[in-house]
Each structure stands twice: as C-alpha cells, then as structure tokens.
Amino acid sequence: MEYLFPSFIDQYIDELAKKGRKDSTIQRYMYDLNDFAYWLHKARSTTEYINWKSITKDELDLFFHVLSEERKYNVRTIRRIHSVLKQVYQYRKSLGQSELSPIQEIIPPELHSGPLQESEWVDQNEQRQLLSTLSSKNGLSEQQLEMFSFYKERNEFIVRLFLHYGLTLHEVQQLSMNDLRFERNEIHIQEDNRIILLKENDKQLAYTYFKAIPEPVRPRFYSQDPFFVSFDFKRKTFHWSYDDDEPKRMSPIAIQKMVRMEVKRAKLRKGISAQTLRNTFILTTLLHGESSDELVQRIGYTTPLSMNRYKNTIDSITEKQKQRLLAGIL
Known part of the structure; x- marks a missing residue:
C-alpha cells in the first residue's frame, strides 16, 4: 500500500539512511508509517491521495485509541509508533512544513x-x-432544530451504549441490523460473540431512532445494513451509499465528533470522549461490587490483566470521588 504515502515520506526515509540508521530500523519505520497511512485512508473511506497537512487531532486520537483498545498493542509499541509519527512531524517542521503537527498534542x-x-x-x-x-x-x-427529531435518539443511544454498557467505539460503529434483536432486548457483539442485554427504555430508544429513519433509506431488518447511519444535513435526510447499496455507516470519526459536540452543548469540560464514558462504566460497575473476572467477560477483554488499571484507580481514589461516581444507571 505504499502508493498511499505522500512523496515526502520517501525523502524522509532517505534522510534516515544517510544518517546511518540500520536497515531493520528503516524497515520498522516503513511498516509503522504504512500502517498509519492505510488506517487513515480506511478511516476516511477513500483511496484518493490525502494531504497529511489535513490530519486532525481527532484522527490521531482515534488512531491511538484503535492501537490501544482494539488491537491491544502494548505500551512500548504504542510509544514507538507515536515516536515515529512525531519524528516525521519534526522532519517536516525543519523544512517549514506542517504535516502531522497535531501529534504535538498527543501524549x-x-x-x-x-x-x-x-x-x-x-x-x-x-x-x-x-x-x-x-x-x-x-x-x-x-x-439543527429542524432535523433534531431524526437523530436525537440515535445520539442518545450511542452515548448510553458507552456509558451504561461499556461498549467500545469500534463495537458501536460496527453494529449492524442483524446485531440488534429488538424482540429479545439484545445486542450481539460479533467479534467475540457476546450478548448485551438492553434495558427496556434503551431498547425503546433504539427502536424510536430506527423508525425515525425514512423508509427508503432505513436499514433493513436481519441484514448487514449498518444500524448507526450518517445524517446528511444538506439533504435533510440520512445518507445512502450507492456503492454498497445500503445506508451509509457512521464512521468512528463521526461518532467521536458527535460525542464532542454533545459534550460542548451540555457545557461540560473538554476532553470527554467515548473512552471517558466507557471508563466511567467500568469504574462504576466495579464500585457496585461486580468482580473484575465477571466484568472482563461482560465487556470483552481478553485477559483479567486489562482490569489492573481500573482496580488501581478504585484503590487510589477518595471516598468523595467514589460517591461522585456512583450514579447508578439513569
């Protein structure tokens, strides 16, 4: 997939070779940069050339979220990839260019x-x-007021899936119609074949959103059509993908942006994301007495070690902080 690279990547690799970097190091850099470029094109759903000056902090945040939460990369690997991208930014900055500048904001x-x-x-x-x-x-x-009735329940249901069920951004974005079992109040997570039992009011919220989609562009029952559909404000209706002959699935970046905009509308602090809401679910569930082993199965972690940071958090926070967390399910 090297064709996805902007031309300056080749120049950067040549600079590394001139500095005497080992072939193995250069190959590792190429692998990481190629992986990022491929992910970026997939995230934007395009095979066209991407100007890396257009890369946003949201996209970089999402990329590192994918590395951590979906691919389960260890910390050293994530830090290495961050270092590679930052060095590319510094190389371009030395030439008066600004590609990858938001990497400065990613810790x-x-x-x-x-x-x-x-x-x-x-x-x-x-x-x-x-x-x-x-x-x-x-x-x-x-x-927004004119079209609020179309997407109101969609946005609320997405937030509730993060906050009250602990789903990941990837799991929410990938939900299809055959994963929603309205008659049984269930969501099926295909990747690890687990079942999420919805509360009745949340099932009703999901169904109200589904029925708000005009029938010509509505996802079809028992199909692979995406459940969360992108909304087209210009045409005042939901997007339809003519290439795929199905409603257009919301992208991870679109969901991330939606959460950020709703947080802003609620006049809450910056930085609250899908991961923040999922963290809240995990901490609250532990505080309500569920064992970490049970929770590992419930949220789809592959190992109990994944819970260590959350257990350490519970052990370290004050009683006042615990009380502020213990909201229960709203």
Missing part, C-alpha cells in the same frame, strides 16, 4: 500506567447533565 501512554486521572471519567452530575442535554433542544441552531 503517549506512560510505560507504567498508573491509575486513571479524574479527568478520564465523568461524575454523576456530568452524566446527568449530558443525558439531559441529549434529549433537549438546548444550544441547537435553527438548522
């Missing part, structure tokens, strides 16, 4: 991950404020 994980910081979860007041705003018309523009 790589520490080698020895300590407890989560308080900014990495939301307390019960923030949860209530966010959920209340999602179902209200507060802060909406005239254009």
Whole structure:
C-alpha cells in the first residue's frame, strides 16, 4: 500500500539512511508509517491521495485509541509508533512544513500506567447533565432544530451504549441490523460473540431512532445494513451509499465528533470522549461490587490483566470521588 504515502515520506526515509540508521530500523519505520497511512485512508473511506497537512487531532486520537483498545498493542509499541509519527512531524517542521503537527498534542501512554486521572471519567452530575442535554433542544441552531427529531435518539443511544454498557467505539460503529434483536432486548457483539442485554427504555430508544429513519433509506431488518447511519444535513435526510447499496455507516470519526459536540452543548469540560464514558462504566460497575473476572467477560477483554488499571484507580481514589461516581444507571 505504499502508493498511499505522500512523496515526502520517501525523502524522509532517505534522510534516515544517510544518517546511518540500520536497515531493520528503516524497515520498522516503513511498516509503522504504512500502517498509519492505510488506517487513515480506511478511516476516511477513500483511496484518493490525502494531504497529511489535513490530519486532525481527532484522527490521531482515534488512531491511538484503535492501537490501544482494539488491537491491544502494548505500551512500548504504542510509544514507538507515536515516536515515529512525531519524528516525521519534526522532519517536516525543519523544512517549514506542517504535516502531522497535531501529534504535538498527543501524549503517549506512560510505560507504567498508573491509575486513571479524574479527568478520564465523568461524575454523576456530568452524566446527568449530558443525558439531559441529549434529549433537549438546548444550544441547537435553527438548522439543527429542524432535523433534531431524526437523530436525537440515535445520539442518545450511542452515548448510553458507552456509558451504561461499556461498549467500545469500534463495537458501536460496527453494529449492524442483524446485531440488534429488538424482540429479545439484545445486542450481539460479533467479534467475540457476546450478548448485551438492553434495558427496556434503551431498547425503546433504539427502536424510536430506527423508525425515525425514512423508509427508503432505513436499514433493513436481519441484514448487514449498518444500524448507526450518517445524517446528511444538506439533504435533510440520512445518507445512502450507492456503492454498497445500503445506508451509509457512521464512521468512528463521526461518532467521536458527535460525542464532542454533545459534550460542548451540555457545557461540560473538554476532553470527554467515548473512552471517558466507557471508563466511567467500568469504574462504576466495579464500585457496585461486580468482580473484575465477571466484568472482563461482560465487556470483552481478553485477559483479567486489562482490569489492573481500573482496580488501581478504585484503590487510589477518595471516598468523595467514589460517591461522585456512583450514579447508578439513569
């Protein structure tokens, strides 16, 4: 997939060779850069040339989220990839260019991950404020008000899947119609074949959103059609992909942007993301007494070791912080 590279990558690799870097090091750099380029094109759903000056912090955040939460890369590997991208940025900066400049804002994980910081979860007041705003018309523009009824339940259901069920961004984005079993209040997560049991009010929320989609572009029952469909504000309806002959699936970046915009509308602090909401679910569930072994199976982790950071967080936070977290399911 090297054709995805901008031309300056070849120049950068030549510079590494001139500096005497080992062939194995150069091959590793090429692998990491190729992997990032391929992911970027897939995330943007394009095979066209991408100007790396257009890469955003949101995209880089999502890329490192994928490395950590979906691919389960270890911290050293993630730090290495971060270093490769940062060195490319520094190389371009030395030439007066700005490719990959948002990498400066991305902080790589520490080698020895300590407890989560308080900014990495939301307390019960923030949860209530966010959920209340999602179902209200507060802060909406005239254009948004006109189309709010189409996507209101969609956005709220997505947030609830993160906050009350602990689904990952990837799991939510990949949901298809045959994963939603309305008659049994179930969601099927295909990757690890696990079943999520929905509360009745959340099932109703999902079904209301589904019925709000105009029938010509509505996902078809018991099909691979995406459940979460992208909304087209210009045409005032949901997107249809003529290439795939199905509704257009919301991208991870679109979901991430939606969460950020709803957080802003709720007048909450910056930085609250899908991962922040999932962290909240895990911490709250542990505080309610569920064992880490049970929770590992429930949220699809492959090893109990994945829970260590959350258990360390529970052990390190104050009683006051615990109380602020214990909102229960709203």
